[in-house]
Amino acid sequence: MYEDFYGLTRKPFSLLPDSSFIYPARSHIKAMHVLEYGMLSAAGFVVLSGEVGSGKTMIIRRYLLSRKDDVAVGLITNASQTFGNLMTWIAMAYGFDHRDGDYVSLYDRFVDFLLENYAEGKRTVLIIDEAQNLTERMLEDLRMLSNINNEMDQVLQIVLVGQPELLAMLRKPELRQFSQRITVHCHLTPLDLVDTTGYIRHRVSIAGGAPELFDDLACATIHYFSGGLPRLINLLCDVSLLYGFSQEQKVITFNTVVEAVEDREAGGLSPFTPIPDGWDRERLCLSMIESLDAAPLPEVAIA
Structure with missing residues (x-):
């Protein structure tokens, strides 16, 4: 559905265990x-x-x-x-x-x-x-x-x-x-922040897209909510791409990811790490920025 919009040749985050997408975490x-x-x-x-x-x-x-x-x-x-x-x-x-x-x-x-x-x-x-x-x-x-x-x-x-x-x-x-x-x-063990980012950008690249389709802050947010588990990373990335497509966003950002998580939580079937009680988007965003400062990502994180 969103593949043409993002220049992808196939879905990069299918839940099927396709070994052609394996990332060397x-x-x-x-x-x-x-x-x-x-x-x-x-x-x-x-x-x-x-x-x-x-x-x-x-x-x-x-x-x-x-x-x-x-x-x-x-x-x-x-x-x-x-x-x-x-x-x-x-x-x-x-x-x-x-x-x-x-x-x-x-x-x-x-x-x-x-x-x-x-x-x-x-x-x-x-x-x-x-x-x-x-x-x-x-x-x-x-x-x-x-x-x-x-x-x-x-x-x-x-x-x-x-x-x-x-x-x-x-x-x-x-x-x-x-x-x-x-x-x-x-x-x-689950992927850490660096490997989560590499994993996301690797799969996007294999599917023919631009590695920077998910910006650094979006990758950090996906790592937080997925706990570094590849299946949850795939699920959240896929939904985020759908949300980004519906809003005609060329780059997936922090807000796109959080919106996807919030909607899944509202439905009562979220497999992701819950948003902490009392936290608003600004406080959550600052927490993600701190995680990036603690574990800076390489400029290019693609296989």
Whole structure:
């Protein structure tokens, strides 16, 4: 709707995890390196955790696009406590026949699949997204699957991707045997002000727009209200562009962002940091200016 007005070739702030927009924020680069290390070092279990909207799925998709031919990857994206037989979902993830198979027969087929890959010099990786929804029994089943590995090599590597609730579950005493097998863990942290600004301007640039479409004060305000979470940054930037378009503003400013937040708060469905009680726009603006003074942005913040 606003793309032509701002000279954009596509929407820069879609909520879909498009890996072509990935921005090399420090926390994301660290997570990608940790994941790569876990894969190359044949770690048995790798855990990638982070808050809702922190970019976990984007990192996994980036790994899937960059993996080599000697890696067979199975991806389960809809982990749930109600999704039934874990082996059925594992079979579906790797695309082999799962019909009319009970747990034991599917387990035997999976072992054959792993050994065939191993004989061909391939590594097998199982990635489970939304892993915080797994039950303790399912995690125990995964631990037992890891026993397939022989004394010399990891035949199966398992990556669990989930929200902080996953970490809380893994800390339970009854899961200590599982936790002891986690070789690599990385927790994604929110973006700071500098990376938030770089993230915004990077995505605008990838979409064909001018990096300065959001001025510095607007970027600082978006960082404040989003808490540095990429999904909330995308949401607030998208709404701000719509508001800017409706008012024929060529540059997104502090007032545009605040208006978008105020309207969302008025509707009662705001996911953003609330405006402090008793604060008017002038006081909030001064607070954003202070944040810029404390963490000055580079003159050009684009990838």
